[in-house]
Amino acid sequence: MATTTLISSHVLIISSLFFLISFLQLNGAHELKVCGFQAIYAFGDSLTDTGNAMFLTYPYGMTNPNQTGRASDGLLIVDYIAQSAGLPLLNPSGDKNATFQSGADFAYSGITVLNDKFHNKSNIFRGYVPDFNLQSEIKAFKTHLKSFCKNPKTLECKKKMESSLFFLWMGINDYNYAIADGGIEAIPYLKTIEQAKKLKLVPTVVKHIIRALKKLMSYGATQVLVLGLPPYGCSPYFLTPQSKNSSAVYDEHQCLKDYNDYLMYHNIYLQEALGSLQNENPNANIVYGDTYKAMRTILAEHTKYGIEMLSQACCGVGGKYHFTGNITKLCGRPDVPFCSDPSKHIFFDHLHFTQNMNEKMAGLLIQDILPKLKCNATGKR
Ligand SMILES: *[C@@H]1O[C@H](CO)[C@@H](O)[C@H](O)[C@H]1NC(C)=O
Ligand SMILES: *[C@@H]1O[C@H](CO)[C@@H](O)[C@H](O)[C@H]1NC(C)=O
Ligand SMILES: *[C@@H]1O[C@H](CO)[C@@H](O)[C@H](O)[C@H]1NC(C)=O
Ligand SMILES: *[C@@H]1O[C@H](CO)[C@@H](O)[C@H](O)[C@H]1NC(C)=O
Ligand SMILES: *[C@@H]1O[C@H](CO)[C@@H](O)[C@H](O)[C@H]1NC(C)=O
Ligand SMILES: *[C@@H]1O[C@H](CO)[C@@H](O)[C@H](O)[C@H]1NC(C)=O
8 A cells, every 4th residue: 555655656756747847848849939030041951951852752751741852751950940939840942832921941952052163173073963052042042032022121121031030051061072972973083081171171161151141141131040060970971981991980979080070170160250250240140059069969868869879870771870872772762671760760861860860959959049049038139
């Protein structure tokens, strides 16, 4: 009897704790609401594309079949940011039926910050996608802007721009194509990290990101969130080709140290440039989102997040990482297997995160950026 009471009171405490935690999490799901953002405009690549490129087939979307066109089993980080802000998920800018009341997503899978003029000059092979880059996305936004702001000088337009969040997450493809082709294209002129440094790849990528932000700010953007790059030296795409390299150096999470250090160099360079941009524009609020730190936190405490597989893709085939570089065996191709529970993996395919990973990273990012966005309960900044 006494034991039963003890157990039931424990159950009670545990379930009320559970209730409290779920309540906090639920509450936490709308943390960015205090910022009162009326719209979000997103720029990026497949990590942010909510349906512009639309070439991915099942099992992409397997966890969240209503959300098609995303390079994941479900939602992306930008989706969780939108949800947290109390806004609907972003329509891809190419959606002919959307009204774009609460923003638009200009991200397009496969694209880079830099243009083909740079790629050709530097002898970088950029896959088989057309020359579409960050600058093209900014141009597309400019055209879009005209559809709701005939005259950007009017108070109404100014207000709309000031109450919008501008989200930019890009750069990983610039490095993918230059230094880690994943063995897919077997490119003879793939660069080593040392060669990429000689080409000033990081300063050039960052310079073009800053140029794009300045353009957006010249149109009236004041609330800007720029994400850094996560440690992709932990991805199947980087790990598989290096598994043949006997002198490759791995860190404590079995990720490639050199690649992660190089991406960190990008992040530091980017943060410095964003700092200068902020100083030049005291009326704007330019926030850096540290995806590198968020992913390191999840790697270190992965069990807490329900994650068991750190570098093995859920969807794909071959070797330790479920990725070989054989283009006929990529996720989404016929007969390519996929796991039954993507939430246990960080990577859904060789390059893209699972919905669970995106949700957990977004949660950590939101905690981190909320104070920096300087929002307060009145929804004013
Ligand atoms: C997908 O949409 C249908 C119809 O609106 C809905 O019943 C279902 O719950 C949705 N599924 C998910 C996973 O959101
Ligand atoms: C737009 O709406 C039409 C008519 O309802 C529909 O047939 C079409 O599939 C929609 N297009 C998109 C991109 O949702
Ligand atoms: C880059 O090189 C490719 C292949 O040689 C060529 O088709 C393309 O026009 C070049 N682009 C630029 C911008 O020079
Ligand atoms: C092999 O790994 C070493 C140490 O990280 C690196 O310096 C070298 O460039 C790698 N070789 C190739 C072919 O990638
Ligand atoms: C890729 O896989 C296909 C289908 O199994 C096979 O025919 C082809 O030889 C493979 N290519 C390479 C480069 O291993
Ligand atoms: C909240 O925003 C309002 C309007 O900008 C400002 O007057 C007030 O000082 C802010 N409060 C805090 C605690 O930052």
